[in-house]
Amino acid sequence: QTTDGFKTYVSGSRHRERDYWLTSEGAERQEIAGRRPLGDPRPIREHDIWTNWTRNIARQPEKTNALDLVKIGEEARRNAARAFLKGLAVDEKREAAGLPADLSQRFARTQARASAQGRLTETMTRAAEDKGQALARIERAAPAVRAAVAAGWERARPLIEAAHRSARARLQSALEGHRRRQAQRQAEDRPVEQESRKRGRSR
Numbered sequence: 001q002t003t004d005g006f007k008t009y010v011s012g013s014r015h016r017e018r019d020y021w022l023t024s025e026g027a028e029r030q031e032i033a034g035r036r037p038l039g040d041p042r043p044i045r046e047h048d049i050w051t052n053w054t055r056n057i058a059r060q061p062e063k064t065n066a067l068d069l070v071k072i073g074e075e076a077r078r079n080a081a082r083a084f085l086k087g088l089a090v091d092e093k094r095e096a097a098g099l100p101a102d103l104s105q106r107f108a109r110t111q112a113r114a115s116a117q118g119r120l121t122e123t124m125t126r127a128a129e130d131k132g133q134a135l136a137r138i139e140r141a142a143p144a145v146r147a148a149v150a151a152g153w154e155r156a157r158p159l160i161e162a163a164h165r166s167a168r169a170r171l172q173s174a175l176e177g178h179r180r181r182q183a184q185r186q187a188e189d190r191p192v193e194q195e196s197r198k199r200g201r202s203r
Helices: 005-011 025-035 046-058 066-096 103-202
Strands: none
Touching: 025 046
């Protein structure tokens, strides 16, 4: 069970003499490994386990409720109003100095960026649709491609088998010719060896 500072404070402040905290070493190791990058060769030591356990019991998460959402919206509204007033003040200073106002130009740049982002989104959407259509066409064409490959193999199979038989026959013929030449050479060398043996005995 996931714990935090609030749960451990309640459970760790009601004892009178002694307090025991039970944790899972396997769960701590799993969390440590999950927080590390993939392929990290560092071993998980006891110090790492205690550090991770301390981090968990010291964690105090904030729970967001409806009032927090209202507060966030109010802060966003105030920040927008401050930014708008700040921009107006800058334009008033520029007009007082005899310079052209810059607020309309900034609005135009913002609109241009928004339109560019919209076009980029449309382009990405069209690219995704084109990709889906291409994949669909490939899936529809896959049976025909497999059939064409099978038909081509069936047409080429007799030629391949004939070439294999021809190569095997040529190899067999070459081996037989080599054996015949070797036997003939041995037959020619045998009388010479016998003659040399006779001469050796006569000496």
